[in-house]
Amino acid sequence: MEQYEPDRLTAAQVAAVRRSFRNGRAALTRRSLLRASAGGALAAGALGGLSGCGIPAAGKAQGGVSAEDRSAEEKTVSFSNWTEYMDVDDSGKRHPTLEAFTRRTGIKVKYTEDINDNNEFFGKIKPQLAAGQDTGRDLICVTDWLAGRLIRLGWVQKLDPANLPHAFANLSSQFRSPDWDPGRAYSYPWQGISTVIAYNKKALDGVEVTSVSDLLDNPKLKGRVGFLTEMRDTVGMTLLDMGKDPGKFGDDDYDAAIARLQKAVDRGQIRRFTGNDYTSDLTKGDFAACLAWAGDVVQLKADSPDVDFLIPDSGYLTSSDNLLVPNKARHKTNAERLIDYYFEPKAAAELAAYINYVCPVDGVKDELAKIDEDAANNPLILPDRAMQAKSRAFRSLSSKEETAYEAKFAKLTGA
Known part of the structure; x- marks a missing residue:
C-alpha cells in the first residue's frame, strides 16, 4: 500500500498558493467548471449517455454494494479530492491535519488531488462503478448534484452512524438534510x-x-x-x-x-x-x-x-462539496473515521482557516479564533443562525429537467 508522506512547500510556493486563493484560481477549479461547455452539454451528453452505455438512468438505484472491509488489517485509506482543497500551514507543510490523523489512528492516507471537474471525474469512475468494480478510492469529494446522481444510481455505500459520532453531533443544521440525501445516509459535506x-x-x-x-x-x-x-x-x-x-x-x-x-x-x-x-x-x-x-x-x-x-x-x-464512499471500497471503516475526524472542531477549524469556504461543522468558532480571529467572526465562513436561516438549496433535477x-x-x- 502506498504511504502518505507529508512534504513541505518552499516559502515562495506557499505565497503562490495564497495568491491563487486571492485570485480565485482554486474556486475556479471547483466552481466555474461544474457546468459543461456548449450550454447544457452536461445534461444532454453526460446524463443522456448513461443509458446508452448500459448504465441505469438516474433514479433506478440498485443500492450500495460493499466489499470485504479490510480496514482492520490494512491501515490505509485512499482519498480523492479537488486541487488546493486541503490545509497547508504557515511553515509550508502540506496537509498537517492529515498527518495528525495518521499519528492518532495509525491509518495512512493516500491523498490524491485528481478531481478537476465533476463531469470529468464522473467519467473516470463510471466504468468501474457500472461494472461493479472497485475504483481504487475509499473516499471521494464531489459537488451536491453529482453526489445525488451517484446515490440515485446506487454507486455509493450507506454510511455507518456508529463510526460517525462527531459528524452526526456537529453537522450544521443547514446541511443536515438535502433532498438528494435526506438525513445524510450516504454523504457528509466537506465544505459549503x-x-x-x-x-x-x-x-x-x-x-x-x-x-x-x-x-x-x-x-x-x-x-x-x-x-x-x-x-x-x-x-x-x-x-x-x-x-x-x-x-x-x-x-x-x-x-x-x-x-x-x-x-x-x-x-x-x-x-x-x-x-x-x-x-x-x-x-x-x-x-x-x-x-x-x-x-x-x-x-x-x-x-x-x-x-x-x-x-x-x-x-x-x-451548495456543498460532499464526501462519499464508492461501492466496493476496501477500507470503508477507515474512510468513515476520516470523515468523522474532520467534524471534530479542531480539525475543522484548521481546514476552515486555510480554505475560507463555509465550514459545515458547528462548534468551531473558539478553535478557529485561536488560529485566525477575523475568520472566526466572518459570517461567510461561520454563518450565524440568522444567516443560516436565510440559506436555501437548489432542488435536485431529473434528467429531463436538467x-x-x-x-x-x-x-x-x-x-
Whole structure:
C-alpha cells in the first residue's frame, strides 16, 4: 500500500498558493467548471449517455454494494479530492491535519488531488462503478448534484452512524438534510459554497444595492452588473428574489425567472455572465455589483477595501462539496473515521482557516479564533443562525429537467 508522506512547500510556493486563493484560481477549479461547455452539454451528453452505455438512468438505484472491509488489517485509506482543497500551514507543510490523523489512528492516507471537474471525474469512475468494480478510492469529494446522481444510481455505500459520532453531533443544521440525501445516509459535506451579492463601493458611488432586483432593474447600474454562468446560482438567486423557493419550484417558475433575466439582458443591464473571472471585473470596478461565491469574497475583501458583500432579505443559495464512499471500497471503516475526524472542531477549524469556504461543522468558532480571529467572526465562513436561516438549496433535477433547463439557460447566456 502506498504511504502518505507529508512534504513541505518552499516559502515562495506557499505565497503562490495564497495568491491563487486571492485570485480565485482554486474556486475556479471547483466552481466555474461544474457546468459543461456548449450550454447544457452536461445534461444532454453526460446524463443522456448513461443509458446508452448500459448504465441505469438516474433514479433506478440498485443500492450500495460493499466489499470485504479490510480496514482492520490494512491501515490505509485512499482519498480523492479537488486541487488546493486541503490545509497547508504557515511553515509550508502540506496537509498537517492529515498527518495528525495518521499519528492518532495509525491509518495512512493516500491523498490524491485528481478531481478537476465533476463531469470529468464522473467519467473516470463510471466504468468501474457500472461494472461493479472497485475504483481504487475509499473516499471521494464531489459537488451536491453529482453526489445525488451517484446515490440515485446506487454507486455509493450507506454510511455507518456508529463510526460517525462527531459528524452526526456537529453537522450544521443547514446541511443536515438535502433532498438528494435526506438525513445524510450516504454523504457528509466537506465544505459549503454560498452565493451572495458582492459589490465595489467605489464603483457604486452612492447607489444603494440591497437585492437581486436592484441588480436587474436599477438603471444607474446599467451595463455594470454581473451574473454567473452556473445555472443553479443565477436562477436560484433570481427565484428567491421573486419570492419562490429554489427547493420547490416548477417549470413555470423557472421560465418566469429566465424571462426576467432575459429582459435585463435585452436592456443591457447585465454586462455579462461570468465564471470565476468576475473577481477581476469586481476589483477593477467594471462590475459595480454581481453575484459572487463567498469563498472568493473573503479573499477579495482582504485585498481590496472597496469590495464588500450583502445577503439579500430574500435569502441566498448554498451548495456543498460532499464526501462519499464508492461501492466496493476496501477500507470503508477507515474512510468513515476520516470523515468523522474532520467534524471534530479542531480539525475543522484548521481546514476552515486555510480554505475560507463555509465550514459545515458547528462548534468551531473558539478553535478557529485561536488560529485566525477575523475568520472566526466572518459570517461567510461561520454563518450565524440568522444567516443560516436565510440559506436555501437548489432542488435536485431529473434528467429531463436538467436537459431542458440547461438549454434555456444556455440560450439566455449565449453559451
